[in-house]
Every structure is written in structure tokens, then in C-alpha cells.
Amino acid sequence: MRIRNVIELPTKITFATAASALAVAEASISLSRLAVENVQAELGAALDIETPKRSGTPLDLLHKINELLNEDRSLGRVLAPGGPLERLLAPGGVVDRLTAPDGFAEKLAAPGGLLDRATDEDGILMRITAADGPLDRLTRPGGVIDQFTENEGILERLTGEGGVVDKLTEPGGVLERVLDTGGILDQLTAVDGLLTKLAEDDGLLDRAVADGGILDTAFGPEGTIERAIAPGGAIDQISELSASIGEISPTIVELQKTVVELNLAAETLNTAVVPVGDLVGRLPKRLTRGADKDSRAGNSSGQLH
Numbered sequence: 593m594r595i596r597n598v599i600e601l602p603t604k605i606t607f608a609t610a611a612s613a614l615a616v617a618e619a620s621i622s623l624s625r626l627a628v629e630n631v632q633a634e635l636g637a638a639l640d641i642e643t644p645k646r647s648g649t650p651l652d653l654l655h656k657i658n659e660l661l662n663e664d665r666s667l668g669r670v671l672a673p674g675g676p677l678e679r680l681l682a683p684g685g686v687v688d689r690l691t692a693p694d695g696f697a698e699k700l701a702a703p704g705g706l707l708d709r710a711t712d713e714d715g716i717l718m719r720i721t722a723a724d725g726p727l728d729r730l731t732r733p734g735g736v737i738d739q740f741t742e743n744e745g746i747l748e749r750l751t752g753e754g755g756v757v758d759k760l761t762e763p764g765g766v767l768e769r770v771l772d773t774g775g776i777l778d779q780l781t782a783v784d785g786l787l788t789k790l791a792e793d794d795g796l797l798d799r800a801v802a803d804g805g806i807l808d809t810a811f812g813p814e815g816t817i818e819r820a821i822a823p824g825g826a827i828d829q830i831s832e833l834s835a836s837i838g839e840i841s842p843t844i845v846e847l848q849k850t851v852v853e854l855n856l857a858a859e860t861l862n863t864a865v866v867p868v869g870d871l872v873g874r875l876p877k878r879l880t881r882g883a884d885k886d887s888r889a890g891n892s893s894g895q896l897h
Contacts, residue, residue, distance in 0.1 A: 679783070
């Protein structure tokens with residue numbers, strides 16, 4: 593075996609050296625190609641000549657990044673000194689309080705905590721993702737998700753032109769007001785803002801993860817989530833309601849057709865009543881007088897009786 597190794601060793605060294613040389617050559621060729629393309633693009637940009645590689649040059653990329661980081665852009669305001677991100681990451685800030693010993697994150701990940709209960713084999717997460725579970729019923733063909741994403745469904749109305757998403761992202765819209773200086777994001781991340789109050793000792797987050805708190809009530813045994821995903825619960829009722837609405841739709845269409853036909857019949861009767869009234873007015877008066885006499889005679893005989 594040693595003799596064989598001695599014989600094979602030079603061969604292995606030769607192949608390894610050749611492979612390394614090929615890798616170096618390939619890297620050199622790639623680097624040269626990239627350099628040539630970038631130089632060509634920069635020359636074209638300097639001479640104001642359009643080139644297909646112009647948009648991918650390093651200077652163009654740096655220029656685009658610089659534009660995104662301007663103080664008048666949303667990303668620039670978030671990353672600015674003293675901005676929302678710096679306040680979140682400041683010593684003693686929201687992130688420090690969330691990740692402190694015995695803080696919110698530690699309580700969530702503690703043995704027997706919310707994460708353990710959610711990922712248990714009989715926990716909420718497993719029941720939600722089980723076969724024929726709530727998630728399966730929501731995503732099955734013709735289910736709630738299909739109704740949301742079908743043509744002219746809710747999702748299309750949300751993302752269509754002039755829809756909710758357009759209104760949120762338009763200039764002066766909700767998103768711009770949220771990220772603007774002094775806007776909602778600044779108020780949330782301020783020194784005495786809402787996030788600071790939520791993360792303070794014995795604050796809302798501490799009370800939420802405590803025994804008998806909001807999360808325990810929602811995710812614990814017989815909690816809100818468990819009742820919602822149970823057979824016959826809220827998720828099942830939503831699915832049944834969607835199916836019922838689909839069955840009622842043809843009936844509503846037929847009722848609309850019936851209402852239209854009734855309106856047409858009423859209009860026809862109205863047009864027929866007017867000529868009949870005119871015809872009665874054109875009858876000889878002796879005919880109408882005879883009818884009046886008969887009616888008066890009937891009334892007098894009734895009074896004698």
C-alpha cells in the first residue's frame with residue numbers, strides 16, 4: 593500500500609496543480625472581462641454614449657445607493673443619525689430591553705414557554721398545519737384563498753390601478769406620512785414613545801407573556817386560537833359562509849331578473865290605465881247617469897230595510 597501511495601502521489605500532485613492553474617486562469621479571464629466591460633461603460637458614460645452595460649457600472653450603483661440614502665428619502669430618514677433605527681438600537685433602548693436577561697425574548701424561548709407550546713406535537717402550530725386542518729381548508733381548491741386571488745377578487749381590487757396599494761404608496765399617501773419626519777414611525781421609536789413603553793419593566797409585553805396573560809389566554813389550552821381552529825370553530829364557519837355565499841349568488845341573480853320583469857309589468861299596467869280612464873270619460877252621459885240612478889236606488893232601498 594505504501595508503494596502504491598508513493599506512485600500515486602506525484603500524479604495527484606500534478607492533477608491538483610493543473611486544476612489550480614485552470615482555476616486561476618478562469619478567475620483572471622473573468623476579472624479581465626469585468627474590467628473591460630466597466631471601462632467601456634465608464635467611457636461611454638463620460639462621452640454620453642449609451643452602452644448596454646451602463647446601468648450596471650459601479651459608479652451607477654453607488655449613485656443609486658446615494659440617492660436612496662438622501663435625507664429626503666424614506667430609507668435615508670430611517671438610517672439617519674438619531675433616526676428610528678438608531679433609537680431602536682441605542683443602549684437601553686427597545687432592542688436591549690427585549691433581549692435583556694429575563695426579558696420578552698427569553699420568556700418566549702424559555703422551556704415550556706410559548707414557542708415550546710406552539711411547536712409541540714399536539715400544539716397549535718401542528719394542528720394548524722395538519723392534513724384537513726385550518727390551513728388545509730383555507731388553501732384547498734375553491735377555498736378562501738382561491739376566492740381572494742381569483743380574477744376580480746379581493747386581491748386584484750387591492751393591487752389594481754387606483755386600488756388600496758396605490759393609495760398607500762402615492763405621494764403624500766399613508767406610507768409617506770408614516771415614514772415622514774415627526775410621523776408615526778418617529779413617534780413610535782421616540783425616547784418616550786410607544787415601543788419604549790411597551791418594552792419597559794412590567795410593561796405590556798411583560799404582562800402579555802406572564803402566566804395568565806394575553807398570550808397564554810390566546811395560545812394556551814382551550815385558548816382563543818384553539819377554539820378558532822377546532823372543528824366547527826371560527827375557521828370552519830368562515831369556510832362554510834364562503835360556500836353559502838357561492839350557493840346564494842345564482843338565486844340573487846334570478847331575483848334581480850324577476851325584479852326587472854316586475855318593473856316592466858308595472859310600467860305596462862300604468863300605460864294601460866290612462867287610456868281606460870279616457871275611454872270612460874268619452875261614454876254617453878245617459879249611460880253614466882243610469883249607472884248613478886241604479887246606485888242611488890240601491891242605497892235608498894238599503895236604508896228602508
